[in-house]
Amino acid sequence: MTTVDRAPIRGGRAVPYFVPAALAVLVMIAITAQKSSQFLDGGWKLVLVYASPLVLLAMAQAPVVLSGGGGLDLSVGPGAGLVSVILAAGLIAHQISVAWIVIPAAVLLGVVIGAVNGSLVALIRIPPIIATLATYLVFAGIATQVLASPTGALPVWMDWFTDVEGVVPNVVWVMLLVGGLWWLLTRTAFWRNLLMVGSNDRAAYTAGVPVTAVRFVAYVLTGAMTGVAGLVLTAVLGGADATVGPTYTMLAIAAVALGGISLAGGRGGLLGAACGAALLFLIQNYLTLTEASSFVLQMAYGLVLVVAIVINGAWDRKRKNP
Amino acid sequence: MTSSPLIELAGITHRYGATVALDGCQLDIRPGEIHGLVGENGSGKSTVVKLLSGIMAPTEGTVRVDGKDVDLRSPTAAQAHGVLTVFQETLISDDCSGLDNVFAGTDGLFRRRRRSKAELELATEVVERLGTSPSILTASPYQLSLAERQVLTLTRALVRPWRLLILDEATSALDLATRDRLFALLQAERSNGRSVLFVSHRMDELEILIDRATVQRSGHTVGTVDRAEATPSRLLSMMDGRSESEHAGAATVTARRRDEQGTAARLCGVALSSDARPFDLDVRRGEILGVGGLDGHGAVALVEAFAGVSLPPKGKVEIDRDGLWSRVRGYRNAVASGIAYVPGKRQEEGLFRTLDVRDNLAMATYGEHSRLGVLRPHAIQQAVRAQMQRLGVVPDDPDYPITGLSGGNAQKVLVGRWLAAEPDLLVLNDPLRGVDIGTKREFYALMRELTDAGMTVVMLSTEIEELLTSCDRVAVCHDHGLEAVLEGDEMTYDGVLSAMFGQAPTLATHERTRA
Numbered sequence A: 001m002t003t004v005d006r007a008p009i010r011g012g013r014a015v016p017y018f019v020p021a022a023l024a025v026l027v028m029i030a031i032t033a034q035k036s037s038q039f040l041d042g043g044w045k046l047v048l049v050y051a052s053p054l055v056l057l058a059m060a061q062a063p064v065v066l067s068g069g070g071g072l073d074l075s076v077g078p079g080a081g082l083v084s085v086i087l088a089a090g091l092i093a094h095q096i097s098v099a100w101i102v103i104p105a106a107v108l109l110g111v112v113i114g115a116v117n118g119s120l121v122a123l124i125r126i127p128p129i130i131a132t133l134a135t136y137l138v139f140a141g142i143a144t145q146v147l148a149s150p151t152g153a154l155p156v157w158m159d160w161f162t163d164v165e166g167v168v169p170n171v172v173w174v175m176l177l178v179g180g181l182w183w184l185l186t187r188t189a190f191w192r193n194l195l196m197v198g199s200n201d202r203a204a205y206t207a208g209v210p211v212t213a214v215r216f217v218a219y220v221l222t223g224a225m226t227g228v229a230g231l232v233l234t235a236v237l238g239g240a241d242a243t244v245g246p247t248y249t250m251l252a253i254a255a256v257a258l259g260g261i262s263l264a265g266g267r268g269g270l271l272g273a274a275c276g277a278a279l280l281f282l283i284q285n286y287l288t289l290t291e292a293s294s295f296v297l298q299m300a301y302g303l304v305l306v307v308a309i310v311i312n313g314a315w316d317r318k319r320k321n322p
Numbered sequence B: 001m002t003s004s005p006l007i008e009l010a011g012i013t014h015r016y017g018a019t020v021a022l023d024g025c026q027l028d029i030r031p032g033e034i035h036g037l038v039g040e041n042g043s044g045k046s047t048v049v050k051l052l053s054g055i056m057a058p059t060e061g062t063v064r065v066d067g068k069d070v071d072l073r074s075p076t077a078a079q080a081h082g083v084l085t086v087f088q089e090t091l092i093s094d095d096c097s098g099l100d101n102v103f104a105g106t107d108g109l110f111r112r113r114r115r116s117k118a119e120l121e122l123a124t125e126v127v128e129r130l131g132t133s134p135s136i137l138t139a140s141p142y143q144l145s146l147a148e149r150q151v152l153t154l155t156r157a158l159v160r161p162w163r164l165l166i167l168d169e170a171t172s173a174l175d176l177a178t179r180d181r182l183f184a185l186l187q188a189e190r191s192n193g194r195s196v197l198f199v200s201h202r203m204d205e206l207e208i209l210i211d212r213a214t215v216q217r218s219g220h221t222v223g224t225v226d227r228a229e230a231t232p233s234r235l236l237s238m239m240d241g242r243s244e245s246e247h248a249g250a251a252t253v254t255a256r257r258r259d260e261q262g263t264a265a266r267l268c269g270v271a272l273s274s275d276a277r278p279f280d281l282d283v284r285r286g287e288i289l290g291v292g293g294l295d296g297h298g299a300v301a302l303v304e305a306f307a308g309v310s311l312p313p314k315g316k317v318e319i320d321r322d323g324l325w326s327r328v329r330g331y332r333n334a335v336a337s338g339i340a341y342v343p344g345k346r347q348e349e350g351l352f353r354t355l356d357v358r359d360n361l362a363m364a365t366y367g368e369h370s371r372l373g374v375l376r377p378h379a380i381q382q383a384v385r386a387q388m389q390r391l392g393v394v395p396d397d398p399d400y401p402i403t404g405l406s407g408g409n410a411q412k413v414l415v416g417r418w419l420a421a422e423p424d425l426l427v428l429n430d431p432l433r434g435v436d437i438g439t440k441r442e443f444y445a446l447m448r449e450l451t452d453a454g455m456t457v458v459m460l461s462t463e464i465e466e467l468l469t470s471c472d473r474v475a476v477c478h479d480h481g482l483e484a485v486l487e488g489d490e491m492t493y494d495g496v497l498s499a500m501f502g503q504a505p506t507l508a509t510h511e512r513t514r515a
């Protein structure tokens, strides 16, 4: 059929959002290898193990940020801490320490945490930053209440998480499992629903997307991953410590921003978040190697964050006006 | 007795806080009819549309589908009854592909209802039926024109099983060719027993399309008339309560300027796309230059070139500043040179959704209302009030949130902001989209007043009538080139139309009848 002639077809494929973060990770790996000869020689495995709670928490942060409407979960840090404390002081200390109970319990606790946040944000419609600030404080409070001082003595099977004997450290399998499940999720309608809601919730709602349910599920997913992070955190720490969790929140959010995920929602994915977290951890690792003071570390974080936001912004503009 | 209505609104009242948007609204739509819904800006048309689409529930009154009371609690519930809506604002998620935008909401929370391939086929069929390239389904929506975005929202409705299609001024962003194809499609579907609720301010569209029309005036239903009675003057008098004779022949053509006062701005060797023919175009001082063309043929690029929003790939844009030609190098530079631009995508590019009417209106003139950099709220309040009165913004409350304004009133605010800045060159991208006829006439008069005082206007319009009645000359783009600049006696409907189709009048009529 003849149609009225139109403007030429525009636009090729957009460059993936996570490319700047991934490139930065490569650069950081190269720099680290320069400084420390052991890094490529197996040292990276240990670095990865220590980085894993942050990487998992950054991944956990992604779904809620993607869901838009100011979506954010400040409580991921204390949430993971709480899971860790309950596992250590609630189950393991009472000799309930078999893997097939502890692992599902961790995920389930995470889901409950996510459901609490999801109810506050999606159902009661409290702005996410307020709602999760409240749960941040509550979770941190409960954790210290349950466990006033750090404990140790974990079951032997939990050493698996920190094992670096294999070709890759075992935590990589955990990350791949989480990433793989997420990838499966992106094959379902939920992914489209999530991006529609995150990008323009009015458009999504009028088209018939169940906006409330989508946002609620996003929080539950965040919670589930927080649970996994709590489990890994316990293994990496070799026990539970109520004060460690909260320190992760700001870094996880920074990682998400570094990873090219739009804080306005609707654009990004787990891979970017993981890259962002890896980048932060590598920077920290490098500064420790050079024995820089912790003030330098803080400044470095801030600087990297600003630079990353600028680069991602420029990237974005190019995408919109090719 | 006639067949029972497909859908019926009985005794509907709707309030937004203290504002009564509908009061005793009555509407019934029969199966297989195209029903017009008309009224001035703010008379409650979109509110009716939102009630029927399940966006909100009426404060009082009942909605019936097939004679049974229903509760349209959500857009999904409305869709389940076969009610599909294209809203006045083009609602598109920019981060998702066109295809995802079309099919969003058709699946469950996790379960996909169709495979992507089936989706693409179905959507392609509809998009092609509307005479648009299916590439809009795969392109990033950021790159789409307003008309193409509107085609996406139309496709979103048409791929779903519908019984009643609601078009809330959905044609205002479409170009002529697409609009005619849409009308042909609607007329074909009507014989399948499907109905359309058609909201529009364009009398010519109503005249060719509708079977019956319901008229709203400030929230009340004035009445419903049959096709034969629904003449423009009758509808207009029902809309504003004035007598019919006042409206007959009211569409006066404004006197055109003849006196030469030099050139205010010019395009030299400009090409609107990298492989298009370059051309020159002068804008005379104090004239209103209309710009027309089918969507995607460069008309938007032309006005954006004048405004410095996007510089053309070839050639230069110059503006006269006190006798010297100064080159326009970008938007900032254009603003500094006394150029103001009113964009076409009002939601995305024009309005500040979190601010009230006052700030949206006074935005561009803060400079004049401040002393030593400190704003003078009293002066702003006064200026804004005067401005709102002049533009006829309803409700006339500067504190009203901008999102609470009806579509046409929001448009008035957007244009009013830049009129108040009194630029040397005002560039408008379809400024009166969705504005009612009465207000349009006032706008034309206002523009004339300002051009008499020395302002120059370049105005893109998708409506040929508007170009003819309000402009001194009309530049028509075709295939990214300047097809014709029409003036005086050449400015006829057919003249503009054939230029839009590349000077071939036979092609134009062919397309129109075949569609």
Ligand SMILES: Nc1ncnc2c1ncn2[C@@H]1O[C@H](COP(=O)(O)OP(=O)(O)OP(=O)(O)O)[C@@H](O)[C@H]1O
Pocket (backbone or CB within 6 Å): B016, B019, B020, B021, B039, B040, B041, B042, B043, B044, B045, B046, B047, B048, B088, B394, B395, B403, B404, B405, B406, B407, B408, B409, B434, B436
């Ligand atoms: N969300 C809202 N909050 C407050 N007031 C509103 C809201 N939406 C609409 N109104 C008011 O309700 C009245 C009717 O608005 P509506 O959008 O239905 O008008 P309309 O007939 O569609 O006008 P237009 O032709 O300009 O689109 C207007 O006075 C408007 O200001």
Ligand SMILES: [Mg+2]
Pocket (backbone or CB within 6 Å): B045, B046, B047, B088, B168, B406, B407, B408
């Ligand atoms: Mg409206």
